[in-house]
Amino acid sequence: MKFILPLTLMLLMVAAVHAQSTYTISGTIKSQQTGETLIGASVKVLNKQTGTTSNEYGFYSLSLPAGTYRLEITAIGLQPKVQEVILDKNKVLNLALADADSKMDSVTVTATSRGRSISSSQMGIERLSTKEIRNIPVLFGERDVVKAIQLLPGIKSAGDGNAGFYVRGGAADQNLILLDEAPVYNASHLLGFFSTFNSDAIKDATVYKGGMPAQYGGRLSSVLDLKMNDGNNQNYSASGGIGLISTRLNVEGPIQKDKSSFLIAGRRTYADMFLKLSHNEDIKNSQLYFYDLNAKMNYALGDKDKLYLSGYFGRDKLGFGETFGMSWGNSTATLRWNHLFNSKLFSNTSLIFSNYDYKVSIRNGANNYNIFSQIRDYNVKQEFQWYANSNNTIRFGVNAIYHRIRPGEVTSPGNSAVNGQTLQERYSFENAAYATNSWKISNKWNVTYGIRLTAFSIMGKGDFYTLDNTGAVTDTLHYNSGDVVKTYLNPEPRLALSYTLTPSASIKGSYVRNVQNLHLISSSTTSRPTDKWVASTNNIKPEIADQVSLGYYKNLAGDKYEVTVETYYKTMQNQIDYRDGAEIFNNMDAIETQLLFGKGRAYGVEWLFKKKTGHFTGWVSYTLSKTERKIDGINNNEWYNARQDRTHDISLVGSYQLNKKWTLSANWVYYTGDAVTFPVGKYQVDDQQVFYYTKRNSYRMPAYHRLDLGATCTLKQTKRTLSELAFSLYNAYGRENAYTIEFRESESDPTKTEAVQTALFKFIPSISYNFKF
Template sequence: MANHKKIRALVLVLLPLVIYARQQPGFSVSGTIKDKKSGETLSGASVAFLQKAGLGVVTNAYGFYSITLPKGHYTMVISFSGYATDTIELDLQHNMTVSRSLGTGNGQLQEVVVAGKKATNILKTPPGLQRLSIEEIKNVPVLLGEKDILKTIQLLPGVKSAGDGKSGFYVRGGGADQNLILLDEAPVYNASHLLGFFSVFNADAIKDVSIYKGGMPAAYGGRLASVEDIKMKDGNNQKFSGSGGIGLIASRLNLEGPIVKDKGSFTVSGRRTYVDVFTGLSSDTNISGSKLYFYDLNMKANYRLGKNDRVFLSGYFGKDVLSVKHNGGVDWGNSTATMRWNHLFNDKLFSNTSLIYSQYNYNTQFTSNNNNVRVTSSITDYQLKQDFNYFFNPRNKFDVGFNFIYHITQPGQARSDQASKYNDITLEKKYALENAVYASHEWSATGKLKIMYGIRLSVLTILGPGNVYTYDNAGNILTTTWYDRGKTVKTYVNPEPRLAVTYQLNDISSVKVAYDRSVQNIHLLNNSTSNSPTNVYLPTSNIVQPQLADQVSAGYYSNFHNSQYEFSSEVYYKNLQHEIDYKNNANLVGNNNVEADLLFGKGRAYGWENYIKKKSGRLSGWISYTLSRTERQINGINNNNWYPATQDQTHNIAIVGIYKYNHKWTFSAAWVYNTGNAVTWPSGKFPVDGVPVYYYASRNGYRLPAYHRLDLGATLQLKNTPKFQSDLNFSIYNAYGYSNPYSINFQKDPQDPAHTQVVQTTLFKMVPAVTYNFKF
């Protein structure tokens, strides 16, 4: 009943504004904005009219725009970061289709960017949204020269690295599993290679990256902390082209071209490491018989069926293999597939229908003393998604849609050889149907005031077949109930209201405020500090409730010095409900009753984010600083008092500089600093039958030492002709060789068994690399 009241109240708020948004007489101007060289559509391009100050639109995810204006003469201005501004004179006497292709300005890139983006981030960019260009990503120095989207994201304010060798990252107090990472709309559950050293996203295959930290649009849901919306290239529909690189541990190749010029295109990108090639040459049979590699493959094709229809088919397949001869190993990987259909009903109504598949799985093999045991686990999603964009009039745009996701989770299955002394184990599969509908309204109330508001209604239904358990306070099973296939176990309904307001103070500055509620129904169980790929995913159940987050944020945004500089300062507060932590010595792997080892409570996160970016000139880059706090209060931990969450880092600093010395050389540097993560260490020990047993006084009562690192890079342009370009990229990861802690362990001092040694493990000191890149 309470939920129904909330929905009715929101409808009463929306209704007067919808009535106000009556369509005025006029004609529509619509079309698609593309890249001149490749034919790629440009998402987020600005379309404005000089005679209508404060009015304009931004192209949607597929480069489409539409705006309705009274008849008359207009000067239309189209701009996009990194491209030359296009100006068109229009005599609007009827509905018009105006599709344009933007070029990069014949070498005047930086000056053109400034003119074209003067106020985009001030009024048109929603609060909490940041975009990264692929060129920025490729210029940032990283480990072993492998350009990394997720590592670059971690240089932005409010985004925190989990550390070297960790696969996750934290956004505004959220856990690593509370980030929705999308690749062409398909969720990617484990976005890391080689235990977190690299991400699964090959930069050569990616078109653009958008990060939402707050002010979440109603179209997104399913995670609490953030959305990383990553889109693959559509492929060059003008001519065949390619790019690639050869590095110390990996090589990559991207090929793309037209299926039919101006109508359809394809792209194929592959990447593989070859450490195993070198280990295979070793005379040591243990080394030569071991495997250590990863690969990924991106594929995409699209075709325009007619004036109003376009279809896309894209997929990603990646895998890691790590094994030691005679001792077993582990492999893990993601697979995604997306089929989409764009349809234009008329000049104002745009539709996209998507069928989406996503799977993450891992396999672990243990071999010893003639025992061979293989453990597997997986999570699989099947999704139908429908979105509509209605460009009602110059001041009003409506987005509505729905999605259905069928989750199948296999927590674990162990199979052994017949000669093994171990018994086979199969944990019960979990089934759930996650549905959502949403509606949102983008209202340009005046030339200076923009309001985006809406609601998302998420419904999770837990389904059979399977047993459902209840437990007492000690974790013992009280009741067991069997549900047949398709029978409903429990249903959770959660409304998610969203609101974002932007007010432009003057030509160069604005203030933005936002509120959003988010719901999460898929949870990652991990009570170690290693972020292992063998962590377990658990859906919401009769015991584990959906996690909820309510976030408010407010910020000041400004461009200055003729828009060469961009500045923002933002504060946020987030309240978290139904957070998960674990009992001491919890068993999360191979446990059919893992819910009995879980504890639940609440959390809070608050912080202050600052960001200044120089966008043009020979020297560009940015500085970000975040001051924040993240805490949890879990019943049964630390006497039910608030304590620092694992991801609590008080200070985060990132300084990135890119210097174009001349037409041959470009230099770059990135320095990062953050407070060490909160950890649980023993407070003392006592002997039990001669064996030391450690005593833990509090959860997360200690901290790792502060983390800091300087990375350097230099790129030498070797050849630059219209048909072929190549360069050499040199990089040094951790240039001053600081020993950042990966883990700290406690062990008996061999010289004095009564005392304990503290042993720090460091993964990387100084790591140089060189990569040859080419493009044709």
């Protein structure tokens, strides 16, 4: 015992001396030209294996022993900067990076990420910017971040004319899509041909397809986190484009230079204008267009406080004459307050609103009616980022969301014979608390560990049902407003680690559990705007997924090339599918009676080879995967293919800078046809032909493949101005990919059945003029 007290005092003195000699350098990293904060900018200490990256608001913090250091600051598309720092006290160092030289003899970087961190424990992540996707040829020449991410391994397109995408075996509703922290429930325009997001207004897009950090929750498969531009706080500028079917305009500038700025971006298609040329009155009076508006402003209250206010509003209109009309759209708003308590503790407080609704109007003589459905969220989030020391970054916070779902209201205008009906509204609270730590154990080992605790409370008022094994209602309980029907409490642990083999190679592994309490109910095999969201009930339990991943990462030839291989295995609980012959939308008050629940599994391997620098850049991605469900009451209680199961998925993407004026691009995609259920026979009932089905999803649509070509001609370019012509040819060799396959009696021989395939596109050329000044 006599040695313990002196030893303890000695250790305390050493710790105190160490603490006194360790200081923190912190600040914000911005673009010199626009004043935009830079997400994920790298701050490296030269000649030492340490550094950090800026967070989603451009803030960084790095603790080092006292001394003189040379810091290298880099960000994609901007000139690297080396800054010498004498660290003898805590210092605030705000940094600005200049735009990269656009001359041909400079190195051109157009990779699909900012350069994957070899040492970081985070895996299954891709980052995109509009600069990186500008040369990818797309439908009608409209640059689209959502379509671009579908060219990456593990992320699969839902197909032509389909909204959404599939990630590692998950369904389209299992992706969390955030725009400035606000959930977007339907991220598509024109039935999936365009996404909700105007690329002119987007600064950054990050996709997590495995091992997502603990601050994200509510979906099983992935997170697509999009950040809007803050607005140029140095100069006024405008940009936009004029295409064959759409026009867009973006205006931004300082409210008070260096202190505040604004951004307004709008977009509208005008396909409906061409309908006016028709001689058919119904077609002339039809509607087919969408519009959207992004707006954002920010204001620096001082050195330690900043306010952001951003919003989005978009809507689609589709109608045929006076007989049918449909509209759908999203609206979001986010108010955020950043506060810096000190050089190590960063706070973000957010108030968030999100709304998605659709309206259908049908006029059919005496049977006139309107349908309305809506999901609306009120959301508050408080988060802290604590840069404890150079080896530990801790992130913790709380989140509370109030969901209000109106599954359907039917009203009959005028003297219609249709009776009105209002389906029960559903209310719920989704609360979460989380904490995670990124720990640098050594120069070779990094680990991120954390947990998210979610509590989903189903609230009254309304009727809730007890079901028997056949799905029939055996009892009904009524709850008043404010009553708690049931609360689901679920812990969601997260673990990710990396081991650096060499300075250019590493292996990584992760485990993550995710829980989902909102579910999309669809009446068809394709995603439509009229699909309905329902919350967990006393019968519909939260979906739960456990995923383990393992990956190998290698940079080649001085980081000019990148090779990535990731494999994963995911198990899923409480998966939802429909009973045979289910009538989904005639039983919305007791939707559970039409559903069955079981388990799922998904596994696969993803390869990515990427060339990141030079005149020719691009990547090749390949995914080999399997996705299955096993639900009692379906397919004789045996495993069957999930709708989104695809064995093979290949993408080839290339861009070649021919000279200072011309850039050529192309991409080719191939994937196995979707799993579908086709009839195996037919029989007659009361002189009506009825098809006979056996196994669920045991057939395949034809394989999908398509080649797209693009070329961009730069007419004029300076540091502040740009004008260019963008040409593209979608589906260059005219492949008639199947959109639907239907079965009918042969017109020439009623005893025979014929399959009729419908394809949407063959050759789609487009030209657009883009500008910036």
